[in-house]
Amino acid sequence: MTSNDMDYLTIALPKGKLFDLSASRLGQLGYTAEGLSENSRKLVIANEAEKIRFIITKTADLPTYVEYGAADVGIIGKDVLAEENKDVYELLDLKFGFCRMMVAVPQVLRQEKLSDYAHMRVATKYPRVAERFFHSNGIQMEIIKLNGSIELAPMVGLAEIIVDLVETGRTLKENNLLEVAQIHTATARFIANRVSFKMKFDRINQMVAGLKALVESEGKA
Numbered sequence: 001m002t003s004n005d006m007d008y009l010t011i012a013l014p015k016g017k018l019f020d021l022s023a024s025r026l027g028q029l030g031y032t033a034e035g036l037s038e039n040s041r042k043l044v045i046a047n048e049a050e051k052i053r054f055i056i057t058k059t060a061d062l063p064t065y066v067e068y069g070a071a072d073v074g075i076i077g078k079d080v081l082a083e084e085n086k087d088v089y090e091l092l093d094l095k096f097g098f099c100r101m102m103v104a105v106p107q108v109l110r111q112e113k114l115s116d117y118a119h120m121r122v123a124t125k126y127p128r129v130a131e132r133f134f135h136s137n138g139i140q141m142e143i144i145k146l147n148g149s150i151e152l153a154p155m156v157g158l159a160e161i162i163v164d165l166v167e168t169g170r171t172l173k174e175n176n177l178l179e180v181a182q183i184h185t186a187t188a189r190f191i192a193n194r195v196s197f198k199m200k201f202d203r204i205n206q207m208v209a210g211l212k213a214l215v216e217s218e219g220k221a
């Protein structure tokens with residue numbers, strides 16, 4: 001950590017579904033910077049007056065930036081934390097970005113019990129989560145890692161079953177898929193680098209307190 005890094009608080013935000021909600025929550029607390037936008041071509045956006053720096057990362061990479069201290073803090077889905085398993089502090093459940101990690105199958109392949117799917121191929125963006133889930137249920141599966149459009153895999157015979165996020169259920173429905181098991185629920189979390197949490201304790205703690213108050217006021221609304 002250089003002295004320059006010590007002066008600044010670097011906040012990592014993920015591109016994609018959580019960006020707007022994350023940026024608006026932080027903005028409400030005064031953590032913002034001119035030009036902060038998901039579509040910005042500039043990937044580091046600084047607020048010199050407040051000594052804040054934002055970095056915008058790919059969703060799956062965000063915990064890595066925080067683990068290595070390239071960002072002091074960040075906001076990311078619990079699903080990504082479960083998959084990436086990085087050594088970071090999870091400081092607060094922000095209670096937005098709610099979704100469920102589900103096992104789903106085409107209606108025509110539906111079985112009686114979960115164990116009836118043994119040895120089938122599972123397509124997913126979350127191979128470690130899927131592996132852990134089936135392993136803990138004593139079921140051996142072949143995991144196929146994909147990077148998106150997971151629902152396509154069973155339609156074209158790449159896999160029989162999928163593990164994916166479900167929010168409204170619309171994507172499953174439109175592709176004739178049925179939920180057969182829930183692995184976990186997920187919401188956005190505020191995370192911090194372990195060293196930064198000690199070295200920049202006051203600033204990070206103040207941020208957590210502000211976010212916590214926002215979460216509580218929204219819970220009451």
Ligand SMILES: Nc1ncnc2c1ncn2[C@@H]1O[C@H](COP(=O)(O)OP(=O)(O)OP(=O)(O)O)[C@@H](O)[C@H]1O
Pocket residue numbers: 015016017018058059060076077078079080097098099147148165166167168186187188
């Ligand atoms: N319907 C949903 N589908 C996917 N993620 C959701 C949904 N609702 C909330 N989320 C949350 O939003 C996070 C970001 O989702 P998003 O789809 O933007 O990322 P991504 O698809 O992994 O990124 P990329 O498009 O770069 O692959 C998820 O990790 C999850 O925590």
Ligand SMILES: O=P(O)(O)OC[C@H]1O[C@H](OP(=O)(O)OP(=O)(O)O)[C@H](O)[C@@H]1O
Pocket residue numbers: 147148149150151164165166167168169170171172
């Ligand atoms: O239950 P729903 O409200 O329909 O949302 C769930 C869908 O949204 C996500 O896909 P996303 O749009 O991120 O695209 P991707 O599959 O390419 O990741 C997720 O992977 C599901 O496909």
